[in-house]
Amino acid sequence: MTDKIDPKIYPTELYLSPEKDELFQKEPWPKPFVFNEDVVNVFDNMISRSVPLYREVLACAAHWARAYYQPGTKIIDIGCSTGTFLELIGRFLQQPATLVGIDNSSPMLEKAREKLLPIQQIHQVELICDSAENCSFENSSVVIINYTLQFLPLQVRQKLLKSIYQGLVPGGLLFLSEKVKSPYPLFQETITRHYEAFKAYNGYAQTEIERKKEALENVLVPLTETEQLQMLKDSGFQQVDSLIKLHNFLSLVALK
Numbered sequence: 001m002t003d004k005i006d007p008k009i010y011p012t013e014l015y016l017s018p019e020k021d022e023l024f025q026k027e028p029w030p031k032p033f034v035f036n037e038d039v040v041n042v043f044d045n046m047i048s049r050s051v052p053l054y055r056e057v058l059a060c061a062a063h064w065a066r067a068y069y070q071p072g073t074k075i076i077d078i079g080c081s082t083g084t085f086l087e088l089i090g091r092f093l094q095q096p097a098t099l100v101g102i103d104n105s106s107p108m109l110e111k112a113r114e115k116l117l118p119i120q121q122i123h124q125v126e127l128i129c130d131s132a133e134n135c136s137f138e139n140s141s142v143v144i145i146n147y148t149l150q151f152l153p154l155q156v157r158q159k160l161l162k163s164i165y166q167g168l169v170p171g172g173l174l175f176l177s178e179k180v181k182s183p184y185p186l187f188q189e190t191i192t193r194h195y196e197a198f199k200a201y202n203g204y205a206q207t208e209i210e211r212k213k214e215a216l217e218n219v220l221v222p223l224t225e226t227e228q229l230q231m232l233k234d235s236g237f238q239q240v241d242s243l244i245k246l247h248n249f250l251s252l253v254a255l256k
């Protein structure tokens, strides 16, 4: 007989602000794409309508974070944006912890500060406004980096993953989500068409989709899944597994 399953162990509802993303409907839109105040104001709506399985990925990250958290260590969310993951894990963890959010956009962290007020009754929350590559990951048992590595210059990505590996305690977990590309041009084309249909289904007009695609060119630079896995292995992670993939978005876990 297995242990009884408690329904409260499935994290679901996210705290998302409702302001609708209409940024690419009219001039001026952010090109090249930046995380400025206009983007931040609609960010929760933008990301939840633009990333396939966004809610499921954050719920999955919370489940893994709770399973690998070691008391007395930190949980760090790199590219924490408006604090949605930290807020979820803050409600979901069964014990007080130190929760650290890193983001180099100060308007993002202003929103996060507001969102995280209630969980500060239980947890120690630290928000760091800096580039991830300048940060220390010492004494962390869980590091989350969702949809953020993709914005860093290629030569910085490997350096950052090595520094995360070095900072994690033994048995520590990295949870990573990224936009990826197919190594096969025909598949990449089909995946992109399907992804754009997903965006259209979520209410984005064709012009909005095309304008944002242009704005993200050379700003969000995806790797292939194989390149991503190799980078993790080269950083020291030996046990790496994929958890979720839909269209061109992938979530992985890696153990120290």
Ligand SMILES: Nc1ncnc2c1ncn2[C@@H]1O[C@H](C[S@+](CC[C@H]([NH3+])C(=O)[O-])CC(=O)[O-])[C@@H](O)[C@H]1O
Residues within 6 Å of the ligand: 035, 047, 078, 079, 080, 081, 082, 084, 085, 102, 103, 104, 105, 108, 130, 131, 132, 133, 145, 146, 147, 148, 151, 152
């Ligand atoms: N060098 C950098 N250092 C730190 N932060 C950075 C850097 N470059 C960009 N950012 C920050 O990384 C975040 C990326 S969004 C993450 C979503 C979140 N994880 C979520 O699950 O809701 C993903 C997206 O917009 O597609 C933004 O908040 C940037 O300010």
Ligand SMILES: O=C(O)C(=O)Cc1ccccc1
Residues within 6 Å of the ligand: 046, 047, 050, 051, 179, 212, 213, 216, 220
């Ligand atoms: O990759 C895309 O086309 C997206 O729209 C994802 C995304 C979501 C939020 C901010 C930037 C990119």
